[in-house]
Structures are given as C-alpha cells and as structure tokens.
Amino acid sequence: MMQRVALIDYGSGNLRSAEKALVKAAAGRAEIVVTCDPDTVANAERLVLPGVGAFAACMSALEARPGLIEAMSEAVHGKGAPFLGVCVGMQLLASRGLEFGETPGLDWIAGEVRRLEPADPAAKVPHMGWNALTDVSDQPIVAPLKAGEPVYFTHSFAFFPKDEENVTAWVDHGGRFPAAVARGNVAGVQFHPEKSQASGLSLLSRFLEWRP
Structure with a gap:
C-alpha cells in the first residue's frame, strides 16, 4: 500500500509549489495529500x-x-511518523518565537527563533537568494547536501536550538545560523527545497525514504 504524506494546509503560503515539488520527488512512491483534517493528519x-x-x-x-x-x-510523537518543517514550518518547532513579541511554539525542539543580525552590514535582511551550506552533518536527509552546496533562502528570522547537536547544517550570512535541524523523527530546513532545484528535490526524496 502506498504511503500517505500529509502536507499540512493551515493557510500559510507556498503550499502549491511545495505540493508540486513533493509529487515530483515522490515519483509515484507516495500519495501527497494537502489537508488540515485532524484524522487524515493523525x-x-x-x-x-x-x-x-x-x-x-x-x-x-x-x-x-x-x-x-x-x-x-x-x-x-505517538506513532513515530517522520516530520519535515520547511522555513517557518521549521521555526514553529521551537519553544518560542521572538517576532512581534514572544509567541510560544510547538516546543518539539528546545530553542528560540530570533531576528538575523548580521555582523557584516553588506549582508542584507531579509536574507534572500542562494547561499552555500556549511558543516553538514551525517543526518540522512541532509548528509548528501555537501558543504558548499547552494540552496534557496528567503527569511528574516532563524531558529537557534538550545542544543547545537540538533543542528544538522549551518549557513553563513554575515554570521552563522542553522540551516537545518533534527531531533529523532522530527526534522526541519530553513531553506526552501521546492525552490532549490535538484538539491531540494533530492532532499525531499530522501525525506520520503527516511526511517528514523
């Protein structure tokens, strides 16, 4: 039976391009369901x-x-389903966000989301465009993305986990910040796989095969 992947629709943007990229990466190996129905998600x-x-x-x-x-x-957490958060979907894994005051997050990976403050004045915020990953870990989703491989970012805030062991790749934009995180069966990427061409599609493909 084909596995079902819930792409969670809660009114946030970029849903259709994420769906297209997942369908392409799945190549018939998985059914991609855009949903906010609790039973379908569970x-x-x-x-x-x-x-x-x-x-x-x-x-x-x-x-x-x-x-x-x-x-x-x-x-x-109950059934051990692999989870991938993308951009703000990754940031919501944090304990709290510090954008427009303090907002509690899902708290699935302890840490906080705070504004990028590059030391280099030439590094603009929002951070938009292609940037190379550094210090890529052996976590299965990101491991094949070698250090130096460019992926596409568009954001002004970043997630800083309390425990740096939860960071699986970094990026530098006038200062280093996490580009990817993981803890158990929960993973997240700050960059957009659906905009990162072949690198992004290969990451989504590995997520669909990931057995944490």
Missing part, C-alpha cells in the same frame, strides 16, 4: 509543515484549526 505515514510569513501569525493559524496540533503530535 493517520498519515509522514507529515510536512510548510510556512511563509511571521512566526506569530503562522502559529495562531495552526492553533485556529481545531484538533490539528493534537493530530500532528499523535502522528509524530
């Missing part, structure tokens, strides 16, 4: 949480869908 074999915009707005949109966070937690 019973999915894998979950992907996209996100574009402000941390507080995305978190409140997630909370506004009855039973959705509980269903995500049941799938991920």
Whole structure:
C-alpha cells in the first residue's frame, strides 16, 4: 500500500509549489495529500509543515484549526511518523518565537527563533537568494547536501536550538545560523527545497525514504 504524506494546509503560503515539488520527488512512491483534517493528519505515514510569513501569525493559524496540533503530535510523537518543517514550518518547532513579541511554539525542539543580525552590514535582511551550506552533518536527509552546496533562502528570522547537536547544517550570512535541524523523527530546513532545484528535490526524496 502506498504511503500517505500529509502536507499540512493551515493557510500559510507556498503550499502549491511545495505540493508540486513533493509529487515530483515522490515519483509515484507516495500519495501527497494537502489537508488540515485532524484524522487524515493523525493517520498519515509522514507529515510536512510548510510556512511563509511571521512566526506569530503562522502559529495562531495552526492553533485556529481545531484538533490539528493534537493530530500532528499523535502522528509524530505517538506513532513515530517522520516530520519535515520547511522555513517557518521549521521555526514553529521551537519553544518560542521572538517576532512581534514572544509567541510560544510547538516546543518539539528546545530553542528560540530570533531576528538575523548580521555582523557584516553588506549582508542584507531579509536574507534572500542562494547561499552555500556549511558543516553538514551525517543526518540522512541532509548528509548528501555537501558543504558548499547552494540552496534557496528567503527569511528574516532563524531558529537557534538550545542544543547545537540538533543542528544538522549551518549557513553563513554575515554570521552563522542553522540551516537545518533534527531531533529523532522530527526534522526541519530553513531553506526552501521546492525552490532549490535538484538539491531540494533530492532532499525531499530522501525525506520520503527516511526511517528514523
């Protein structure tokens, strides 16, 4: 039976391009279901949480869908389903976000989301465009993305886990910050796989095969 991947629709942008990229990466190996239905999410074999915009707005949109966070937690923590957060979807894994005040996050990976403050004045915020990864770990999703491989970013805030062992790749933009994180069956990337061409598609393909 084909595995079902829940691409969580909670009103955040970039959903269609994320869906197209996942369908392409799946190449018929998985069914990609765009959904906010708690039962569908709770019973999915894998979950992907996209996100574009402000941390507080995305978190409140997630909370506004009855039973959705509980269903995500049941799938991920109760059943061990692999989870991938993308951009703000990764940031929501944090304990809290510090954009427009303090907002509690999912707290699935301890840490906080704070504004990028590059030491180099030439490094603009928002951080937009292609940038090379550094210090890529052996975590299965990111390992084949060699240090120096460019991926596509667009953001002003970054997630800084409390324990740096949860960081699986870094990037430098007038200062170093995490480009990818993972803890157990939960992973996240700050960059956009759906905009990162072959590198992004290969990452999504590995997520669909990941057995944490």
